[in-house]
Amino acid sequence: MIETPMDTATAAAPLPQSRHLATAVPGPRSLQLHAERAEQVSAGFGTVLPVFVDRAEGGILADVDGNRFIDFASGIAVTSVGASNPRVRRRVAAQLERFTHTCFMVTEYDSFTQVCRWLNRHTPGAFDKRTALFSTGAEAVENAVKIARAATGRANVLVFDEAYHGRSLLTMAMTAKVNPYRLNFGPLPAEVVRAASANPLRAPGGGAAGADPAAAALAAVEATLAEHGPESFAAMVVEPIQGEGGFIVPAPGFLSGLRTLADRHGIVLVMDEIQAGMGRTGTLFASEHEGVAGDITLTAKALAGGLPLSAVTGRAELMNAVHTGGLGGTYAGNPLACEAALAVFEEFEDGTLLANARAIEAAAREVLEPLVEQTGVVAQFRGRGAMLALEFADPETLQPRPDLAQSISASCHAQGVLTLTCGTYGNVIRLLPPLVMSEELLRDGLAVLRSAVLDAAQNAAPSDAPA
The missing domain is CATH 3.40.640.10 (Type I PLP-dependent aspartate aminotransferase-like (Major domain))
Structure with a gap:
């Protein structure tokens, strides 16, 4: 069982820790904001999922259209204690009252x-x-x-x-x-x-x-x-x-x-x-x-x-x-960042977050590791703790399949699960859930990913592989 550290904050309306799709992904407001971004921001910045986040808490990202996404990215391994951790907020807020720099x-x-x-x-x-x-x-x-x-x-x-x-x-x-x-x-x-x-x-x-x-x-x-x-x-x-x-x-x-x-x-x-x-x-x-x-x-x-x-x-x-x-x-x-780090250190004191990371690995291995044997497209499931990955390749030749990694990740996005790809060949889906994610939310996201892999494996043809 994945434990969640006690939240002593008194938020008036906690963000529901569940996946929810109110619109297609991306929704109309995100599309509008993305069009404005294209007019204002250098094209050198890429994006994984073109939705604009309004709130984030625990293992959920909520966008401006009311969609809630399971966060398997953590800002590329940044928000391990959650994207609005109460201890971090309190320490940073107190420092803001003293000086910023x-x-x-x-x-x-x-x-x-x-x-x-x-x-x-x-x-x-x-x-x-x-x-x-x-x-x-x-x-x-x-x-x-x-x-x-x-x-x-x-x-x-x-x-x-x-x-x-x-x-x-x-x-x-x-x-x-x-x-x-x-x-x-x-x-x-x-x-x-x-x-x-x-x-x-x-x-x-x-x-x-x-x-x-x-x-x-x-x-x-x-x-x-x-x-x-x-x-x-x-x-x-x-x-x-x-x-x-x-x-x-x-x-x-x-x-x-x-x-x-x-x-x-x-x-x-x-x-x-x-x-x-x-x-x-x-x-x-x-x-x-x-x-x-x-x-x-x-x-x-x-x-x-x-x-x-x-x-x-x-x-x-x-x-x-x-x-x-x-x-x-x-x-x-910077003093604000230093106070935030001291809050992160406090979160690690009782050992819960480390136990959570190990529990995330156990749950993910249970759900995803069998795909290596069950499909002809997953060459390896690997990682430690809450740093896990599926590599897509021909199991015999190891010919990379970035096409599958991209299509599976896109399917997850459309269903409200944020995943990232990586790898020298772009053929790896990586999982970086926050260490505060509940087991229920984790397993929901893993089920979506597993289903997307099975669907892709069933429909994949050898001709799909890059030359």
Whole structure:
């Protein structure tokens, strides 16, 4: 049973935690607003579902037409404690009464320090830590690279196949997927080297039958290091579960093998926990599943319950290697966002949210994992906690089926369930429900998704697959 933390707020009209369709999707008011958006907003911004949200609470998004959607996206893993968490609202409202901003580099405030204190205590690694706060995940990644370079005197950064690290110039170079993230934006920084990842479904080089994908990937990583000179690498940056790349859980032993390689060559191991961290996988940090601690751990997304905040937490000697004034940013660690993060930390204190994440996984596995055997289109169900995915491909050839992922996701949208696609080939549906979602609501959404997959599998023809 998925427990819901006690809500002590006194909302006059709580948003019903049920799916409801009042109009077609999108509805008339959303269509009107979307037309205005097209006249005012850069076309460079895409959209998954063109509806305009009026309210959000728990596991429900309500649009301007009166439709209520089950939220399997959480703002791309941001609103894990719900999109209007009472503790977050109270702390932010209280801070609004005091001040909205001063810039921590100009005058200080204690909430910044308290956020750093919590992260120093809770991120993996039994060593003395320091933390620096920023605003976005890409900022956290870039500052981790800056810190590693300052500490080592080296330039190169090792990243991995199917990685995603952000949309700034450096993080685009670190991201594997070209379209839409890197397309037309070059030239990109050159000191980024890509190595094989340990994808259990798609092993490096195709992988021999029965081969260990972790061992194969680690051998390829060692070869890449040798080719460029391991002494040239400041950092290797890895997601303990790859996000945009397809919610790929690395083969067992891969992360610990990277830890060994990093130690051997004096390379700073950076764990990018921006999407997988903050309880998403049923532990506070996804790297805990493998018992591996990075020298630096990155957090963002769910860190502040919907407000922009990111953090770089690492070994004290690394974090203090940067000269005074070398880190910062006008909005870095904004006081409103810091108060929101402190509220998120309070939500994790009793263990309910972590238990919920594990219960979400159990329910989803029960409903969705049998589709691998029951259909000829689901190649794999994977993930941890409330970070789960279905990959659509031919089970024998692994030919990706992005057409199915898109059509199934569209069917879910039309029925009031918000799902996201991802993956290097665009053939993965990912599930990121809020950790406060009730079991009843979760199972309703899973039933809609399961039915959409079965319908698509029944109607799919081999000719539908992309060449």
